[in-house]
Amino acid sequence: MAIIFFSYSHRDETLRDELEIHLAMLKKQGFIETWHDRRITAGEEFDKAISKNLEEADIILLLVSSDFLASNYCYDIEMQRAMEKHEQGESHIIPVILRPCDWRSAPFGKLLVMPTDGKPITKFPDKDDAFLEVVNAVKGTITRLQLRQDSTPPSISYGSAVKPQILDIPRSSNLRIRKTFLDRERDQFVEELFEYIANFFENSLAELSNRNPEVGTNFKRIDANHFSAIVYIAGKKATQCRIWIRGTSHLYGNDIAYSSNASGSDNSINESMSIVDDGYALFLQPLGMASFPSQQNMKKLLSQQGAAEYFWDILLRPLQQGST
Structure with a gap:
């Protein structure tokens, strides 16, 4: 072992x-x-x-x-x-x-x-x-x-029947304790989240274009805190968005905002996600503006991938519902 x-x-x-x-x-x-x-x-x-x-x-x-x-x-x-x-x-x-x-x-x-x-x-x-x-x-x-x-070692595979050696002292796996998250931790979480969503959108747009010959895409890093995404069908703009980090000066605190206008201002949003915690880890919580019923969406606690998928679903909704 x-x-x-x-x-x-x-x-x-x-x-x-x-x-x-x-x-x-x-x-x-x-x-x-x-x-x-x-x-x-x-x-x-x-x-x-x-x-x-x-x-x-x-x-x-x-x-x-x-x-x-x-x-x-x-x-x-x-x-x-x-x-x-x-x-x-x-x-x-x-x-x-x-x-x-x-x-x-x-x-x-x-x-x-x-x-x-x-x-x-x-x-x-x-x-x-x-x-x-x-x-x-x-x-x-x-x-x-x-x-x-060993000159004849067993190969490693997921189907191996090797009997494990029990070396651990028996203990509970329930070892989490509640904690208070500092502002620095929340700020770092927002920055890492934004980078994750940006990479998610850039790679997803590329794959969307690869799988659909009639689709064109445009991903643009506007600055360190903003990016935009546009999807074209047969050369015509079909859906678009802009995603950015909002600072702590506004009503909802430090969060990630979504606009269905790739070239709009920061004052116009269609959805946003706030940083929340359950006492053990940090999550994202949608405001619920872009989906109904909003109360149901406001209760969701999303991971980084869940948040990226949530925004991606909003971007693709016009294409999947046929309202381009």
């Missing part, structure tokens, strides 16, 4: 959790055991626990972001020791680019990073695609580790 060590910034804990969920099948098959600093129990010495588990790791996942690079502990201690172990053949490093950042000049920049070509996970329209690339990289690494140890 390979031991996987997560080196990450606590600012990226949500993304780390998502990646660990995607690795669950390898856990169930008995191929891996994972460790990160949230496994440290009361009374343990923080530095000693991290050092011990880092030394025992077969695979070290560097979850890279600007916060990771800025962290003295992640960069100067965990990453430096991980590179030493990697170069000595004691463990294998897989750098995983979570968010856009200046990582190429870092010591691990010479290694093959995930996802492919170093595209940040948050830049994928569907993060599941990115996490699957990381899982496949982990599987490939496990196979290479097995080849070193």
